[in-house]
Amino acid sequence: MSILNKFLAKRNGGNPTGEMGFTDHIEALRWHLVRSLVAIIIGAVVVFFNVEWIFEHIIMGPTSSNFISYRLLCDLGKAIHVDALCLSDVKLRFQNNQLSGQFMMSFSISFMLGFIVAFPYVFWEFWKFVKPALKASELKYARGIVFWSSTLFFLGVAFAYFLIAPFTINFFAGYQLSPQFENIITIDNYYDTMSDLILGLGIVFELPIIVYFLSRIGILTPKIMRDQRRIAIVVIMVLAAVITPPDWFSIFLVAIPLVLLYEAGIVVSARILKEKKKKENETLDW
Template structure:
């Protein structure tokens, strides 16, 4: 029996020959996706009808010198004697080089933020589809998974928006090879950078949840994750170097939370392995 067949069998209550077939499962999945998409569109409409405020105050927030992160980071830096936290004033100009650029940008921003707003419901729909395939014992340890997944996602989003984005934008906006060169950035390039950071870290912060599911199906083990820790740290440092300005403070600012998430994943995987061993022991004793 293939992995898909096993999954479908579990959704049928453990009976592979149950009435609900493959096409029925696809139909169920389709309606989960439709409802999730409706939630995203609803969130996107809320953003679209407030697009002026959203774009000026939220999307362009890190591009303004009075952005809250710049002020708080500078105050914190002065209190601990780290002047690097007081970033240079921004000298940044934007341009639109496409006829429909600003109009299409409003749709892109609306759908990105719509997805962020609807994420708890989107994940809940995904969970409703997967849930029937889990055993009662697995469901017991999956309580609150929608809450924890949403919390981790929003922590990643806020971490990217309030910490990583300001450092990234400030560095690249003020970087010059020569005073003769002026940084005039397209709104598309600016938005792509912001969306990659925000959605990227939001998804990366789901690492413990991903580890949980992979450990449940036996793909990941704590031993494997411990053995690959050095390689994982190198990969994390590379990722941090790619999405942040090339200075060690910014790189460590991103790398440290990611390493902590990896360590949290090891703890999650070890707990699941312990539960499996206890269950096997109880079965043998019986």
């Protein structure tokens, strides 16, 4: 029996056969997706009516020399005598090279922030769909998963916005191959960079939750994660080196939280494996 059939069998009370049962599952999933989309749209509408202020003060926030992260990082740098944390003023010129560029961007910003705001509800809908497939013992250890998933996601978004984005923007804004070239950035390129960072790290911070589910269905084990630890750390260090200024302190500042997330994933996977072995031993004893 495939993993999908096992999952559908559990949701269907142990009956994996029958086309109607499968259709019912698809119908249930469809309504979960519809309700999630409605929540995202409601958030997007609220953002859209305030999109000009949001774009000016939030999306463009890291381009201002008064951005809170620049001040706090510089204060931290002075306290620990690391000058690299005092980032220079960002000097960027922006342009729009498409007739409908600014109008379409307002929709993109609205839906991105609408998704971020609605994420707890979206995950809750996903959890409602998955929950019937889990046993009572599994639900016991999954208690509070919506809260922890939402917390990790918002931590990832905040980490990207307040730390990664300032380093990234400051570095690339000041990088020049030659004084003959002036950095004039299109607003859609700037927005794409910001949205990729924010949503990307929000999802990356879900690693412990993803590990939990993959370990539950037997795809991932702590041994696999430990064996691939070196490769994972190299990938994390390369990623940190690309998006931060070329000094080791900045690289480690970004890499350490990502490494800790990976290690947290190993702990989660090990705990799941331990529970499975305990249940197997209890079954054998019986």
